[in-house]
Amino acid sequence: MSGEEEIRRLGKTILEILEKFGELELENVEIEAEELVLNILPTLARPPAAPGVSLEELTLETVPFEIPREEFPGEIVEVQIGATKSEGGSRKKVIKIGGEKAPPFYRFDYPMKNKPVVSMDVFDYPIRLPKPIRQHFEDVLEDPIAWAKKALEFEPDLITLHLISTSPEYGDKSPKEAAKLVEEIYQQIKDVPIIIGGSGDNKKDPLVLEAAAEVIEGERTALSTASLANDYARIARAAVEYGHNVIALSFIDFPGAKELNNRLMGEGLPKDRIIMDPTSAAVGYGYQYAFSVFERIRLAALKGEELLQMPISGGITNAWAAREAWLSQKKAPEWGPPEYRGPLWEATTGIGLMLAGCDLLMMLHPAAVKIVKTIRDFLISDKKAEVSMFYNWVSMKV
Amino acid sequence: MSERVKPLDVYRLLPGTNCKECGYDSCMAFAYKLIQREAKLEQCKPLFTDPKYESARKKLEELLTPPVRPVVIGVGDNAVTIGGEEVMYRHELTFYNPTVFAIDVHDEMPEDELIARVKRISEFKIERVGQVYRLDAIAVRCTSGNPAKFAECVRKVVENSQLPLILCSLDPKVLEAGLEVAKERKPLIYAATKDNWKEVGKLAQKYNVPVVVSAPGDISTLKSIVRAFMKAGIKEIVLDPGTFFGEGQLADTLDIFTMIRRAAIEKGDKELGWPLLGIPAVVWAGKDGASLSEAEKIELAFMESILCSMLIERFADILIIHTLDTWSLLAPLTLRQDIYTDPRIHPAVEPGLKKLGNPNEWSPVLVTCNFAITYHLVRNDVEGKADAWLLVVDTGGINVESAVAGGTMTADSIAEAMKEAGLEKVVKHRAIIIPGLAARLKGELEDATGWDVHVGPRDSAGIPEFLRKSYWVREGVYGVKSPSENAPVVLTSSNIKEHYSLRVPLAEANVSAWIVVLGTKGKTLEEAIKDGEVSGDAVAQCLDRTGIANLVKHRKLIVSEDLKDLASDIASKTGWEVAVGPKEPEKMVDFVKNFKI
Numbered sequence: 004m005s006g007e008e009e010i011r012r013l014g015k016t017i018l019e020i021l022e023k024f025g026e027l028e029l030e031n032v033e034i035e036a037e038e039l040v041l042n043i044l045p046t047l048a049r050p051p052a053a054p055g056v057s058l059e060e061l062t063l064e065t066v067p068f069e070i071p072r073e074e075f076p077g078e079i080v081e082v083q084i085g086a087t088k089s090e091g092g093s094r095k096k097v098i099k100i101g102g103e104k105a106p107p108f109y110r111f112d113y114p115m116k117n118k119p120v121v122s123m124d125v126f127d128y129p130i131r132l133p134k135p136i137r138q139h140f141e142d143v144l145e146d147p148i149a150w151a152k153k154a155l156e157f158e159p160d161l162i163t164l165h166l167i168s169t170s171p172e173y174g175d176k177s178p179k180e181a182a183k184l185v186e187e188i189y190q191q192i193k194d195v196p197i198i199i200g201g202s203g204d205n206k207k208d209p210l211v212l213e214a215a216a217e218v219i220e221g222e223r224t225a226l227s228t229a230s231l232a233n234d235y236a237r238i239a240r241a242a243v244e245y246g247h248n249v250i251a252l253s254f255i256d257f258p259g260a261k262e263l264n265n266r267l268m269g270e271g272l273p274k275d276r277i278i279m280d281p282t283s284a285a286v287g288y289g290y291q292y293a294f295s296v297f298e299r300i301r302l303a304a305l306k307g308e309e310l311l312q313m314p315i316s317g318g319i320t321n322a323w324a325a326r327e328a329w330l331s332q333k334k335a336p337e338w339g340p341p342e343y344r345g346p347l348w349e350a351t352t353g354i355g356l357m358l359a360g361c362d363l364l365m366m367l368h369p370a371a372v373k374i375v376k377t378i379r380d381f382l383i384s385d386k387k388a389e390v391s392m393f394y395n396w397v398s399m400k401v
Numbered sequence: 402m403s404e405r406v407k408p409l410d411v412y413r414l415l416p417g418t419n420c421k422e423c424g425y426d427s428c429m430a431f432a433y434k435l436i437q438r439e440a441k442l443e444q445c446k447p448l449f450t451d452p453k454y455e456s457a458r459k460k461l462e463e464l465l466t467p468p469v470r471p472v473v474i475g476v477g478d479n480a481v482t483i484g485g486e487e488v489m490y491r492h493e494l495t496f497y498n499p500t501v502f503a504i505d506v507h508d509e510m511p512e513d514e515l516i517a518r519v520k521r522i523s524e525f526k527i528e529r530v531g532q533v534y535r536l537d538a539i540a541v542r543c544t545s546g547n548p549a550k551f552a553e554c555v556r557k558v559v560e561n562s563q564l565p566l567i568l569c570s571l572d573p574k575v576l577e578a579g580l581e582v583a584k585e586r587k588p589l590i591y592a593a594t595k596d597n598w599k600e601v602g603k604l605a606q607k608y609n610v611p612v613v614v615s616a617p618g619d620i621s622t623l624k625s626i627v628r629a630f631m632k633a634g635i636k637e638i639v640l641d642p643g644t645f646f647g648e649g650q651l652a653d654t655l656d657i658f659t660m661i662r663r664a665a666i667e668k669g670d671k672e673l674g675w676p677l678l679g680i681p682a683v684v685w686a687g688k689d690g691a692s693l694s695e696a697e698k699i700e701l702a703f704m705e706s707i708l709c710s711m712l713i714e715r716f717a718d719i720l721i722i723h724t725l726d727t728w729s730l731l732a733p734l735t736l737r738q739d740i741y742t743d744p745r746i747h748p749a750v751e752p753g754l755k756k757l758g759n760p761n762e763w764s765p766v767l768v769t770c771n772f773a774i775t776y777h778l779v780r781n782d783v784e785g786k787a788d789a790w791l792l793v794v795d796t797g798g799i800n801v802e803s804a805v806a807g808g809t810m811t812a813d814s815i816a817e818a819m820k821e822a823g824l825e826k827v828v829k830h831r832a833i834i835i836p837g838l839a840a841r842l843k844g845e846l847e848d849a850t851g852w853d854v855h856v857g858p859r860d861s862a863g864i865p866e867f868l869r870k871s872y873w874v875r876e877g878v879y880g881v882k883s884p885s886e887n888a889p890v891v892l893t894s895s896n897i898k899e900h901y902s903l904r905v906p907l908a909e910a911n912v913s914a915w916i917v918v919l920g921t922k923g924k925t926l927e928e929a930i931k932d933g934e935v936s937g938d939a940v941a942q943c944l945d946r947t948g949i950a951n952l953v954k955h956r957k958l959i960v961s962e963d964l965k966d967l968a969s970d971i972a973s974k975t976g977w978e979v980a981v982g983p984k985e986p987e988k989m990v991d992f993v994k995n996f997k998i
């Protein structure tokens with residue numbers, strides 16, 4: 004072996020090491036690396052770009068395309084919401100979410116085990132709703148059970164009852180009173196699982212959710228929500244004791260989401276009883292932070308982060324914080340009718356986050372629910388694309 | 402996983418002299434900036450002037466070319482760059498070139514309709530929190546099959562718009578006719594397929610324009626055409642793998658787009674390392690515009706809008722869109738803006754007290770969080786319409802609703818921010834306005850600070866109106882310095898300045914008293930009297946409603962000189978003895994202080 008080759012090979016080894024350790028090692032070996040560059044360059048050289056060949060001389064080669072599949076070591080747990088009679092509950096239908104082995108809708112990696120589901124929000128207080136939504140529920144705002152029945156007409160996969168009347172702002176109802184309503188709604192509506200939510204009051208929610216959990220023992224509802232800002236331990240213990248799931252709320256906070264899951268499991272709550280809500284935001288109002296935290300959480304989970312391998316839930320209803328969703332045509336004539344704008348905003352936010360990993364979408368507007376479900380079903384179906392019709396768009400007369 | 406170029410890869414190709422000509426202290430520092438795309442290779446002058454670096458420079462150029470190569474459509478100020486992306490997930494770095502929105506027209510549209518549409522596309526503009534959304538390009542479709550007709554249409558478009566163009570036809574003759582008219586504009590041509598690739602490729606070469614390679618649902622064929630084009634030295638290619646909408650078809654579309662992007666970025670596939678064209682307009686394919694009902698059109702517009710947004714999230718670099726209604730475009734335009742925001746910029750602004758307009762010591766104080774988007778919305782909504790102070794609370798860059806739920810915006814954290822800002826010195830009143838979404842903090846904040854807490858609107862758009870229509874002291878009784886049942890009672894208006902210019906000095910002078918606020922809806926006594934809204938009856942009702950009679954043993958009411966003429970009427974209607982004090986607040990403080998019950 005010639006001396007020159009020797010040096011070249013040595014140079015290569017050093018470079019490999021440098022690359023392996025990245026910039027960390029750089030300072031110590033900077034000079035060496037610099038000196039070696041000239042020797043090494045020839046071996047690193049890429050083939051020169053081919054000079055242009057005349058198109059006339061070319062023919063189409065067959066170029067096989069290998070599907071760039073990726074195997075991920077991690078897997079999302081499957082969470083069941085609702086329990087049938089034989090399982091100790093009273094639901095005619097249960098919902099399963101999670102179980103993914105690939106990023107959302109990367110069917111070429113892995114088909115999705117369970118489809119994302121849509122829940123419709125019901126409130127136990129005649130909350131002020133934006134007009135495009137209010138008009139659909141005007142007659143049932145005072146009666147949560149009638150409201151829930153009405154919501155079911157729009158065929159969501161499940162519903163969520165938010166016990167906001169327990170908040171001091173909306174009447175300060177006692178946990179006991181709230182639990183009574185929970186019992187009643189479970190008796191009157193058996194077709195779908197019903198998620199139970201608090202009012203968002205950090206002091207009251209653990210008490211309210213605990214009381215609710217007790218009266219529907221065994222129904223495997225999801226208690227919404229536990230967070231690091233409330234007595235999550237109490238909620239977790241209630242879920243364990245009465246056989247429910249917990250929705251774990253964090254605030255666009257990747258480490259915070261992990262920490263909360265860890266603590267909930269520390270209270271004895273099994274991993275497959277946790278759903279994460281990393282906080283949603285409307286398009287135009289911080290959507291990108293929600294989008295990216297969803298994507299980060301899901302990718303980290305697939306890459307093996309055990310503390311994040313839970314399904315994701317999103318309060319898509321947050322879309323209505325966007326004034327683009329509700330501002331009247333009088334105030335924003337250039338935006339067009341809010342009857343379209345509103346549901347489109349909610350559907351866009353929901354579908355957008357579904358593509359980022361949202362498994363459970365909590366929604367409000369019937370049309371938005373319809374669109375999201377339609378798109379979801381389009382994405383789940385195995386039907387193949389009709390390639391032959393494709394170019395029709397060029398010559399269509401619209 | 403994604404293999405990004407490392408600084409070291411770049412560093413070892415740089416001259417290594419640390420000559421600082423690039424404006425950085427060392428070649429290594431410059432290498433870092435190149436990778437962050439914060440510096441341009443041209444800044445390293447030696448690379449371009451000294452022939453001995455020529456081969457290194459070429460390698461650097463190659464190395465720094467992003468895995469999805471950039472393609473420029475159009476010329477001059479209106480030119481758009483598509484592609485140039487390096488990652489699949491924005492949190493890994495950032496996305497660079499926002500998806501281009503191209504709107505279609507076709508060559509059989511009546512002339513007036515065509516021109517109106519072209520103008521609307523070119524002038525389309527939505528202003529949103531300091532940002533302006535526009536449409537970026539026009540796609541001219543040939544529906545006539547007639548080259549002359551197409552050329553005529555392209556000519557009208559060129560005459561009426563400066564926007565970049567996409568010429569769409571599968572017939573090379575049609576494309577050439579269009580190119581003859583529009584060649585100066587460097588349009589993108591659509592499309593080279595397995596049937597016409599040679600002719601269309603030659604057009605791309607002859608006119609030096611970017612070209613779409615199209616192979617619907619067939620990545621293999623896509624690659625083979627691209628391979629041939631690259632061999633032929635064609636430098637600007639856009640990929641059309643087909644956009645399909647409907648059951649299962651949509652899933653295929655997402656799969657194909659995602660596979661192509663993953664192959665380009667994570668597997669280093671150069672043939673697929675070109676920008677992707679998505680065609681939401683396909684939802685209209687097979688429809689006859691004339692026979693569509695209004696309801697059908699709306700449904701299609703809904704679906705097209707959703708398809709735009711999905712394709713933006715799934716790597717499309719340019720879209721051809723049919724619907725031109727703002728309501729349908731607003732959502733995907735906004736989503737594009739969101740997705741292409743640089744995630745390396747933290748979404749928090751500096752907390753503290755800020756000025757909205759030119760506030761003074763009597764201006765209202767608004768509270769918000771330090772989430773940048775909320776902050777800019779509030780600023781945008783209020784500035785120019787009202788002068789106010791904005792107290793930005795450090796919520797860790799989280800919005801109000803989440804900050805209240807997550808415990809970073811609490812009564813204590815607001816109280817703390819008030820103290821830190823020295824608010825007591827900045828304003829002479831003691832009223833603070835919290836966001837409607839933080840309404841639940843009102844009671845606790847009043848207890849923690851002793852200030853009057855007003856709950857503002859839930860959406861900051863409502864702030865100017867709120868300030869005009871409901872920002873004043875609420876009718877009621879306010880105790881100063883824990884007054885006893887023998888403390889004096891003073892009547893004031895609900896006007897912020899009039900009320901607090903008595904109440905605050907009273908407290909500062911350590912005078913105990915009750916202040917009864919008359920509901921004048923923000924008017925001063927003088928104004929309310931002038932408008933005939935103050936009378937003995939009005940005051941009597943006010944005393945009744947506030948229940949002051951239960952709080953004190955005496956029946957003596959101090960009023961300012963403004964009410965001099967009404968004093969006897971007030972006395973007779975209320976049954977209280979009325980003492981007329983001075984008009985000036987400073988003198989009134991002394992008057993109250995020395996008042997004998």
Ligand code: SF4
Binds near residue numbers: 416418
């Ligand atoms: S100009 Fe070039 S050689 Fe000089 S310091 Fe910068 S990168 Fe290094």
